[in-house]
Amino acid sequence: MRRHLSSPGVLQGYTGRAVAVQTIHLADQPNLFGYKRGAKVVRRGADGYADPDWAGVVVDGAWRGNPSGGPYTATYRIKRDRGDYFEAEELALLTRFDTDADLRDEIREKIRTYALPRSMPPARGVDRKEPARQPQEVSTCSACSHQIRPREPGSMEYEYSPGQFRFRFHSRCNAIWREEVRRRLVPPSRL
Ligand SMILES: [Zn+2]
Numbered sequence: 001m002r003r004h005l006s007s008p009g010v011l012q013g014y015t016g017r018a019v020a021v022q023t024i025h026l027a028d029q030p031n032l033f034g035y036k037r038g039a040k041v042v043r044r045g046a047d048g049y050a051d052p053d054w055a056g057v058v059v060d061g062a063w064r065g066n067p068s069g070g071p072y073t074a075t076y077r078i079k080r081d082r083g084d085y086f087e088a089e090e091l092a093l094l095t096r097f098d099t100d101a102d103l104r105d106e107i108r109e110k111i112r113t114y115a116l117p118r119s120m121p122p123a124r125g126v127d128r129k130e131p132a133r134q135p136q137e138v139s140t141c142s143a144c145s146h147q148i149r150p151r152e153p154g155s156m157e158y159e160y161s162p163g164q165f166r167f168r169f170h171s172r173c174n175a176i177w178r179e180e181v182r183r184r185l186v187p188p189s190r191l
Pocket residue numbers: 141142143144145146169170173
């Protein structure tokens with residue numbers, strides 16, 4: 001696919017090979033960016049958790065790198081909820097899920113793309129219990145990608161293969177994911 005280059009620049013590397021470093025704006029090539037215009041985002045604080053003081057909506061972005069491969073940076077301009085603007089790198093941002101409907105959309109999409117399981121883990125052991133426990137360490141939520149605090153009330157992690165607790169959820173994310181798994185088990189009405 002040909003890319004429209006809004007501000008191309010060619011740097012000559014010491015090997016003599018031309019290295020094309022380009023700046024591409026969000027409006028021109030939205031597929032290069034992790035966040036779209038209008039995305040509701042929040043910046044991570046130094047501790048890795050979302051900092052609600054730095055919440056806003058993406059209004060613009062600049063992608064810098066070589067479109068044929070290699071490292072890149074994506075920097076966004078964000079309109080803060082309180083009215084002013086700030087800039088942040090893609091890695092410093094998280095998606096905000098202000099409503100359960102937003103979070104449910106994300107979870108449904110992750111189930112659709114197999115990023116989240118479509119069933120509960122199979123029961124194991126003599127008591128035939130679902131292999132689940134509360135996360136004891138800082139971990140990342142499989143649904144919303146925000147960090148989970150150690151022993152956060154209602155948080156849960158599930159074991160799909162022995163010894164591997166790969167899917168972890170905040171309390172709210174867990175409840176919605178479980179609802180969606182249950183909903184998928186009910187055959188759709190044919191009436
Ligand atoms: Zn979560």
